[in-house]
Amino acid sequence: MFSNYDDIVTIEDLMEILDIGRNKAYELLQSGQISSFKIGKGYRIPKVCIEEYVLAKVQKI
16 A cells, blocks of 8 residues: 555645545644654655554554
């Protein structure tokens, strides 16, 4: 699933990976649930942080 993406992804990639909308994607980043950093005006998200988020959600179930 994640192998199709670079090690650092954009907000659009995050939306596609998690099948979520733009508002939810920004909410996850701004709340710190998924770690990221900004370059200019755009967020960059390490793919490993998305994987950690998904694994954390699975373990709570």
